[in-house]
Amino acid sequence: MSGSKGRYTTVSIPVTLYERIKRLIEGTGFTSVSSFVTYVLREVVAQYEAEKGGEVFGEEERRAIIERLRKLGYL
Amino acid sequence: MVSRPHGGRLVRRVATGARAERLAAEAREMHVIELPLDLAADAENIARGVYSPLEGFLVQEDYLHVLDDMRLADDTPWTIPIVLPVSPEELAGVGEGDEVALSYGGEPFAVMRVEEVYGWDKREYALKVYGTRDVRHPGVAKLEQMGELLIGGRLELFKPLPHPFSRYALWPEETRVLFEEKGWRTIAGFQTRNVPHRGHEYVQKAALTFVDGLLIHPLVGWKKPGDYRDEVIVAAYEALIDNYFPRDSIVFAVLRMAMRYAGPREAVHHAIVRKNFGCTHFIVGRDHAGVGNFYGPYDAWEIFREFPDLGVIPLFIREAFYCEKCGGFVNEKICPHSEEYRVRVSGTRLREMIRRGEAPPPELMRPEVARVVLSFENPFT
Numbered sequence: 001m002s003g004s005k006g007r008y009t010t011v012s013i014p015v016t017l018y019e020r021i022k023r024l025i026e027g028t029g030f031t032s033v034s035s036f037v038t039y040v041l042r043e044v045v046a047q048y049e050a051e052k053g054g055e056v057f058g059e060e061e062r063r064a065i066i067e068r069l070r071k072l073g074y075l
Numbered sequence: 076m077v078s079r080p081h082g083g084r085l086v087r088r089v090a091t092g093a094r095a096e097r098l099a100a101e102a103r104e105m106h107v108i109e110l111p112l113d114l115a116a117d118a119e120n121i122a123r124g125v126y127s128p129l130e131g132f133l134v135q136e137d138y139l140h141v142l143d144d145m146r147l148a149d150d151t152p153w154t155i156p157i158v159l160p161v162s163p164e165e166l167a168g169v170g171e172g173d174e175v176a177l178s179y180g181g182e183p184f185a186v187m188r189v190e191e192v193y194g195w196d197k198r199e200y201a202l203k204v205y206g207t208r209d210v211r212h213p214g215v216a217k218l219e220q221m222g223e224l225l226i227g228g229r230l231e232l233f234k235p236l237p238h239p240f241s242r243y244a245l246w247p248e249e250t251r252v253l254f255e256e257k258g259w260r261t262i263a264g265f266q267t268r269n270v271p272h273r274g275h276e277y278v279q280k281a282a283l284t285f286v287d288g289l290l291i292h293p294l295v296g297w298k299k300p301g302d303y304r305d306e307v308i309v310a311a312y313e314a315l316i317d318n319y320f321p322r323d324s325i326v327f328a329v330l331r332m333a334m335r336y337a338g339p340r341e342a343v344h345h346a347i348v349r350k351n352f353g354c355t356h357f358i359v360g361r362d363h364a365g366v367g368n369f370y371g372p373y374d375a376w377e378i379f380r381e382f383p384d385l386g387v388i389p390l391f392i393r394e395a396f397y398c399e400k401c402g403g404f405v406n407e408k409i410c411p412h413s414e415e416y417r418v419r420v421s422g423t424r425l426r427e428m429i430r431r432g433e434a435p436p437p438e439l440m441r442p443e444v445a446r447v448v449l450s451f452e453n454p455f456t
């Protein structure tokens with residue numbers, strides 16, 4: 001039913017790098033080179049995404065929010 | 076800088092003005108699905124961005140990914156399925172592509188496009204989300220009463236739900252602007268469903284020492300019988316904050332969200348939700364969101380290792396106790412003394428004292444807080 005079929009794909013990395021990672025993760029919590037690479041990529045990708053910046057409120061919208069916060073006594 | 080919303084964009088699906096009026100009028104012509112308060116609150120939380128990047132209840136692909144991988148189909152970390160269960164009778168022939176009105180207390184408040192209707196395996200859900208099929212687990216027990224079908228699809232709110240604590244009901248867009256106005260760059264979120272004892276205060280202040288501001292954010296609604304009533308928690312925190320916190324380093328607000336008691340998975344969920352409120356850090360307590368002995372005391376700390384891309388920093392702060400030798404609140408890591416000098420704060424013991432009308436000693440609970448709690452005729456649900 002909800003197995004992991006079709007949820008993984010293959011990317012190529014140099015064999016030398018593969019072997020290097022394999023040595024690195026020996027005795028750590030990582031059970032495979034793939035799980036290590038996935039972990040590291042997610043970390044790096046999230047950093048790149050974060051650089052894209054966050055929420056921007058319009059000037060008028062922001063004023064209305066500040067007005068509400070004043071009324072409630074937060075500002 | 077306040078945190079980036081989860082998934083990159085704060086979801087806001089709240090209609091106002093003429094659009095809200097139009098949706099309200101259209102909703103009167105639609106098939107109505109009446110929701111209990113917890114699901115109605117989930118719907119409002121979706122619309123207000125509390126669950127960003129969700130724009131509606133989960134469709135099947137996301138649902139299965141959340142169960143199996145603790146991520147949405149687009150790889151965004153997500154640990155608790157936000158789903159809308161219904162019975163075939165409630166659905167009454169509504170099909171995919173139809174629009175339905177979501178209603179609470181007989182009052183329609185949102186419009187939802189039914190993108191998908193699908194079945195679910197509640198036993199699989201129990202095992203994956205709660206880690207057990209034991210019906211003594213309140214989450215597992217609750218599954219039994221839920222509808223056999225799930226409907227997924229985006230929704231839009233046109234009428235806010237009535238809120239018992241409107242004075243403290245802040246939404247993510249408001250806390251984000253508030254933190255910015257205060258000039259806070261780092262903010263720690265604190266999840267609670269209890270009246271504060273000295274151990275909580277220690278943990279909050281330990282975190283606050285390292286960040287600009289603290290969001291104290293109790294969940295209100297649907298707790299287990301025997302838990303503190305919401306108005307008691309709010310009043311107790313008012314007393315604590317008035318007497319023991321610098322006003323300019325703290326924000327107190329409430330969030331209406333059901334406890335799932337899903338332990339580790341729910342700890343991550345709580346962190347994601349607070350990230351959407353603008354928190355950069357989140358305090359993960361001992362046995363966070365646990366119940367009974369279903370989870371190990373520090374299981375919730377372990378699970379965070381699986382999310383290098385969570386975008387909110389978990390703060391693992393050890394449980395505090397009072398040490399007579401140290402002369403204050405400390406934890407295992409900083410106190411060298413033996414158990415005979417240590418006074419541990421047990422929530423259960425405190426509740427028993429309060430139930431008997433006794434004020435807990437000041438090493439366990441601030442007298443101002445105890446006074447407020449004892450002023451309620453029955454502080455428990």
Ligand SMILES: [Zn+2]
Pocket residue numbers: 398399400401402405410411412416
């Ligand atoms: Zn000590």
